[in-house]
Amino acid sequence: MEQVGIITSEARPCPWGAPAKPINQCSLTEVMSEELARELQLEEESHAFPGEALTDEGPFLTSENLDTSSDAVLAQMLQMQFDKEYDAQLLREEKKFNGDSKVSISFENFRKVNPCEDSDSSGDEVDWQDTRHDPYKADKPTTTPKRGFIGKGKDITTKHDEVVCGRKNTARMENFVPEFQVGDGIGMDLKLSNQVFNALKQHSISEQRKSARLHDKKEVSTTEKVVDPKTRLLLYKMVNAGVLETINGCVSTGKESVVFHASGGSMEDQEVPDECAIKVFKTTLNEFKNRDKYIKDDYRFKERFSKLNPRKIIRMWAEKEKHNLKRMQKAGIPCPEVVMLKKHILVMSFIGKDQVPAPTLKEAKLGLEDSKAAYSQVLELMKQLYHQCNLVHADLSEYNMMWHDGKVWLIDVSQSVEPTHPHGLEFLYRDCRNVSQFFQKCGVPETPNERELFNIVSDLNITSDNQVDFLAEIEALEKINEAHVQNHSKKVATFQRDDDGPPRLYDE
Structure with missing residues (x-):
């Protein structure tokens, strides 16, 4: 009788699927082996990062070529690895956030490792644009940017550069008023700081205003040996009317008036002396500020004194002298004879001879x-x-x-x-x-x-x-x-x- 073959569990297929491989048993010596530890590490890396090459320069750094006896070196290695993983996660988030949008944002400023550090270029290679070791440019000192700026564009020259700004300020000095002398520094390579330029500009403006005030004062007031346009027009009218033949010049000046000598002409109602004195009262009160106390309490002018401008007060002053001279002349007191009064100009007889005052x-x-x-x-x-x-x-x-x-x-x-x-x-x-x-x-x-x-x-x-x-x-x-x-x-x-x-x- 033939012996029926015995079917073992190994030959008979399992209805529930392939059986699990038996776990290889290892001894304590094998567990303590470094080679076994390395194999386990590589296996874990393959499961954690599928598709990546399991090399010595993989996701995790090894200690074959590095001295791992120092805790500081290990800490640096771990920190570098953490930064790389963080940057990878940040890149995935950036792609997920942007999607297919035409306008995208970048998380580059939040990366832990600068992209230039991941460059595969060798340290021995020299960039052809690098001019740091150029012998022709070695004599030019590199300007250190102010306020510690070390970001992108740190070598770009802007309008705030000291040299550019200084030369621009020097060129802007040409816009100062002509009365302000700036010298010949504009033709030189002169660089003015903002502080110096602003001080010069303010001084130029103040000098221009001062000159304008002096010019206006001369134009609207009668000063020593000078008459304003209105007074000059009145004198021209007197000459054209024939009251005066000629005006010869100034003979005396005082705190309140300027006296000119003139040759007399003719008038219909009275006789004009051959030599006349033209008394022009100054139209500013700076020379004689206490005039008001002589006129405000005079009953003849008291009602007309209030609320008048200085020019009208001067006319009243000239009118007052005219009335006083007429009183004195009527009493027989030797005094100049009044010829005519026109606003602040009083024409009188001249006391003297041949244009020489007594x-x-x-x-x-x-x-x-x-x-x-x-x-x-x-x-x-x-x-x-x-x-x-x-x-x-x-x-x-x-x-x-x-x-x-x-x-x-x-x-x-x-x-x-x-x-x-x-x-x-x-x-x-x-x-x-x-x-x-x-x-x-x-x-x-x-x-x-x-x-x-x-x-x-x-x-x-x-x-x-x-x-x-x-x-x-x-x-x-x-x-x-x-x-x-x-x-x-x-x-x-x-x-x-x-x-x-x-x-x-x-x-x-």
């Missing part, structure tokens, strides 16, 4: 006899001015009295006020002091002091022995006069002003 008492250098005669004339003129003209000169001195033909002539009476002025007696005391001091210096023995001269002129008979008490009594008198004028003005019905004499007050 000297003032300060310039005359009189002898003792002439000084005595001059003092007696001045004393009489002050009395006439106070009592007949009802005026106080208010600026009487050796500079405002001229010596001509053996007589004393009074000039510059634009500031003259009436004794009832709130400061009229103070002005009179000042005039007496100036006259007394001058003639005492000239050696006139009969010259009294200022207090005695004040009593002689005003007939007030103030008996104070010292100056302080004398001035106190003068102030008391001024207050009494002011109160009297205010009470009397309430009864006034009409003011009648006569150009040929002082204003007269009429009651109802």
